[in-house]
Amino acid sequence: VQLQASGGGVVQAGGSLRLSCAASGSGRTTTSGWFRQAPGKEREFVAAVKISGGSTYYGDSVKGRFTISRDNAKNTMYLQMNSLKPEDTAVYYCATGPAITSGVRDQSSYYYWGQGTQVTVSS
Numbered sequence: 669v670q671l672q673a674s675g676g677g678v679v680q681a682g683g684s685l686r687l688s689c690a691a692s693g694s695g696r697t698t699t700s701g702w703f704r705q706a707p708g709k710e711r712e713f714v715a716a717v718k719i720s721g722g723s724t725y726y727g728d729s730v731k732g733r734f735t736i737s738r739d740n741a742k743n744t745m746y747l748q749m750n751s752l753k754p755e756d757t758a759v760y761y762c763a764t765g766p767a768i769t770s771g772v773r774d775q776s777s778y779y780y781w782g783q784g785t786q787v788t789v790s791s
Contacts, residue, residue: 676785689762
């Protein structure tokens with residue numbers, strides 16, 4: 669599976685961005701997700717969505733502000749980010765893999781990763 673992330677950019681605090689992740693190819697996947705990594709910090713879970721059924725999961729720091737969704741017909745995943753804060757600044761990575769529900773927040777559950785897209789939120 670190849671993943672192509674896009675939609676990053678520079679936005680002022682309080683603004684919005686929508687990230688996209690287009691998938692091609694085939695592989696063993698049940699869940700797609702977004703992770704992010706800020707400079708000097710470890711990569712952290714942002715959100716995930718089950719490919720079948722559409723159940724969603726969110727990290728505590730983005731709950732209520734970010735919305736993850738999928739268009740299975742287009743093999744594309746989205747992350748709508750609202751009320752952005754400077755602490756949301758990071759490189760955002762999309763990923764997909766055979767994650768079970770208990771493992772959706774675990775990076776090791778994802779086998780395929782996109783190249784990352786930079787999101788910068790200015791104060």
